[in-house]
Amino acid sequence: MSKPLNIDRLRKEFPILKTKINNNNLVYFDNAATTQKPIKVINALDYYYKNINSNIHRGIHSLAEIATKEFEKTRSIVKKFINAKNEEEIIFTRGTTEGINLVANCYPKKYLKENDEIIISEMEHHSNIVPWQMICKEKKLKLKVIEINKKGELDLNSFKSLITDKTKFVSLVHISNSLGTINPIKKIISICRDNDIKILIDGAQASPHININVQELDCDFYVLSAHKMYGPTGVGVMYGKSKLLNEMPPYMGGGEMIKNVTFNKTTYNDIPYKFEAGTPNIGDVIAFKEAINFINEIGKENIQNYEKDLKNYTLEKLQNIDGLKLVGDAKNRIGVFSFTIENTHYYDLGLLLDAKGIAVRTGHHCTQPIMDKFNIEGTTRMSLAIYNSIEEIDYFIESLKKIINK
Amino acid sequence: MKKINTIQKKIIEEFKILDQDFEMTLNYLMELGDKVPPIKEKYKIEENIIKGCQSQVWLTYKLNNNGFTFSGDSNTEITKGLLSLLIRIYSDCSPKEIIDSNLFFIEEIGLNRFIGTQRSNGLKSMKNKFKIFALSNI
Ligand SMILES: Cc1ncc(COP(=O)(O)O)c(C=O)c1O
Numbered sequence: 001m002s003k004p005l006n007i008d009r010l011r012k013e014f015p016i017l018k019t020k021i022n023n024n025n026l027v028y029f030d031n032a033a034t035t036q037k038p039i040k041v042i043n044a045l046d047y048y049y050k051n052i053n054s055n056i057h058r059g060i061h062s063l064a065e066i067a068t069k070e071f072e073k074t075r076s077i078v079k080k081f082i083n084a085k086n087e088e089e090i091i092f093t094r095g096t097t098e099g100i101n102l103v104a105n106c107y108p109k110k111y112l113k114e115n116d117e118i119i120i121s122e123m124e125h126h127s128n129i130v131p132w133q134m135i136c137k138e139k140k141l142k143l144k145v146i147e148i149n150k151k152g153e154l155d156l157n158s159f160k161s162l163i164t165d166k167t168k169f170v171s172l173v174h175i176s177n178s179l180g181t182i183n184p185i186k187k188i189i190s191i192c193r194d195n196d197i198k199i200l201i202d203g204a205q206a207s208p209h210i211n212i213n214v215q216e217l218d219c220d221f222y223v224l225s226a227h228k229m230y231g232p233t234g235v236g237v238m239y240g241k242s243k244l245l246n247e248m249p250p251y252m253g254g255g256e257m258i259k260n261v262t263f264n265k266t267t268y269n270d271i272p273y274k275f276e277a278g279t280p281n282i283g284d285v286i287a288f289k290e291a292i293n294f295i296n297e298i299g300k301e302n303i304q305n306y307e308k309d310l311k312n313y314t315l316e317k318l319q320n321i322d323g324l325k326l327v328g329d330a331k332n333r334i335g336v337f338s339f340t341i342e343n344t345h346y347y348d349l350g351l352l353l354d355a356k357g358i359a360v361r362t363g364h365h366c367t368q369p370i371m372d373k374f375n376i377e378g379t380t381r382m383s384l385a386i387y388n389s390i391e392e393i394d395y396f397i398e399s400l401k402k403i404i405n406k
Numbered sequence: 407m408k409k410i411n412t413i414q415k416k417i418i419e420e421f422k423i424l425d426q427d428f429e430m431t432l433n434y435l436m437e438l439g440d441k442v443p444p445i446k447e448k449y450k451i452e453e454n455i456i457k458g459c460q461s462q463v464w465l466t467y468k469l470n471n472n473g474f475t476f477s478g479d480s481n482t483e484i485t486k487g488l489l490s491l492l493i494r495i496y497s498d499c500s501p502k503e504i505i506d507s508n509l510f511f512i513e514e515i516g517l518n519r520f521i522g523t524q525r526s527n528g529l530k531s532m533k534n535k536f537k538i539f540a541l542s543n544i
Pocket of ligand 1: 032033094095096097098125127128173175176177202204205225366
C-alpha cells in the first residue's frame with residue numbers, strides 16, 4: 001500500500017524546481033496551466049529518441065516492433081488509470097482540446113439532427129464552448145448553458161430545467177480551471193441516463209488530482225491532457241464507450257485509420273485506430289506512461305490527502321488577507337484559487353510575484369464567461385500540485401502581503 | 407531627434423541605480439505610473455485605446471507649433487509607468503521627429519529582458535500608437 005509522502009524527496013524528482021527565476025527559487029503555482037515533469041518522464045523521452053525511435057504499427061523491423069509495443073503499453077496503462085472496460089476505448093489525441101473537437105464533430109454527425117439541443121455550463125473552458133458553437137451553427141443545433149451560483153457551483157435546478165425531449169448531449173467540466181470547483185458529475189450523469197442523454201466530461205483539471213473511474217461514473221466520453229498530469233505536452237486521451245466509437249464516423253482521414261483504400265471505396269480501420277489518423281506523437285505517448293506511473297506510485301489517495309492539506313492551508317491564509325477577494329467559493333473544490341485584490345491590477349501583481357520567483361497565471365484563464373458572470377476582467381490564479389510545499393505557500397502569502405501593503 | 411536621444415540617455419542614467427534588478431525596476435515603474443494624472447473619461451474612446459495582452463491603455467494628444475502634448479492612462483500601474491517614459495520622450499516633438507526616432511532605452515535598461523514576448527506586445531503597441539498619431543499628422 002501507499003507509503004507516507006516525503007515531499008523533499010518527491011521534489012528532487014523534478015529538475016526544474018531547482019531553477020532560479022530573477023535570483024529567487026522558482027515557486028511554481030501555475031499548475032492548472034501545465035504541470036512540471038518528473039525526471040522519469042524526461043528520461044523516457046530521451047531514451048525513446050536515442051534508442052527506439054521508429055514509426056509504429058507499420059514496420060515489421062525490430063525497432064518498429066519495440067516502439068509499437070511501448071506505445072500500446074501506454075494505452076493499457078491509461079485504460080487502467082481511468083478504469084475503462086477495453087483498451088480500444090482509449091484514443092490518443094493532442095490534448096483535451098482535440099478530444100472535445102473530435103466528439104463535437106463526430107458525434108453530432110451520426111446522431112443529431114436540426115433543433116436538437118446540447119447543454120454546456122457557464123464555467124466551461126473555451127475549448128468546451130467554441131467547438132459546440134461551431135457544430136451548432138453548422139448543423140442548426142441549439143446550445144444551452146447551465147448557470148452557476150455566486151459560489152461558483154453548478155445550479156442543478158438550472159440544469160434540470162434546461163432539459164427537454166430535444167436534449168441529446170451534455171458536455172461538462174469535471175473540475176473548473178478558474179474556480180477549482182469539483183462538479184457533482186455523478187449526479188449529473190445519472191440525470192443524463194434517466195433522460196437518455198449522452199455526456200462528455202472534460203477531465204483536464206481532474207485527472208492529476210482525483211480518482212477517475214469511467215465505468216463507475218458511466219460517462220460516455222472523458223477527455224484529458226497529459227501535460228496537466230506531469231506528462232509531456234502534445235498528448236491527450238479521449239475515452240469513449242466502444243459502442244459509440246464504433247458507430248461514429250472518423251474525425252480525420254489518412255494513414256493508420258483505414259483498412260482498405262481504393263478510389264471507389266475506402267473502409268475504415270477498427271477503433272481505436274479509426275480515430276488515430278497519421279503518425280501519432282509516439283515519443284510523447286510513450287513518455288506519458290511514466291507520468292501515470294509517477295502518479296500511481298504515489299497513489300491517488302495520498303495525492304488527495306496531501307493536496308487537501310495544502311488547499312485548506314492556502315484557503316485559510318488567503319481568506320485572512322485584507323482586500324483579497326476569492327472568485328469562487330465552492331464547498332467541494334481543489335487547490336485552484338482565483339482572486340482579485342482591491343486597488344491592484346492582476347497584471348501588476350503577476351509581474352511583481354514573478355520578480356520574487358513566483359509563477360502564477362493572470363487574466364481570464366480561457367473562461368471569459370465566468371469573468372463576465374462575476375463582473376471582472378480577470379483574476380490572479382494560483383494553482384497547486386503534488387510537489388508544492390507549505391514553505392512555498394508561506395513565501396507566496398508573505399510576498400503577496402508585502403506587495404499589497406506597499 | 408536630438409532631444410529624443412538626450413532624454414533616452416537621461417532615463418538610462420536614472421535607471422542605473424536599480425542595477426537591472428527586476429523587482430526594483432517594477433517598483434520604480436509603479437512609482438512613475440502613480441504620478442501620471444488620470445485622463446478624463448471622455449478620452450477613453452476606441453480610437454485612443456492601445457490593445458495590450460492583459461492591460462488597457464489609452465493615449466491622446468494635442469498638437470501645435472511646439473509639437474505634441476500627450477496624455478495617457480492605464481488600468482495597471484506598471485504599464486502606466488512605461489507609458490509615462492514614452493510620453494516624456496516624445497513630448498514637444500514634431501510628427502517627423504517621432505517617425506524618425508529610434509528607441510534604444512528599453513534594451514539599455516534591460517526592460518526587454520523582463521518584459522519579454524507576450525508582455526512586450528503591450529509595449530510594442532504603445533510605441534506604435536505614438537508613431538500612428540505622428541503619421542496621421544504629417
Ligand atoms: C478545464 C480545461 N479544459 C480544457 C483545457 C484545454 O486543454 P489543452 O489546452 O491541454 O487542450 C484546459 C486547459 O487549460 C482546461 O483547464
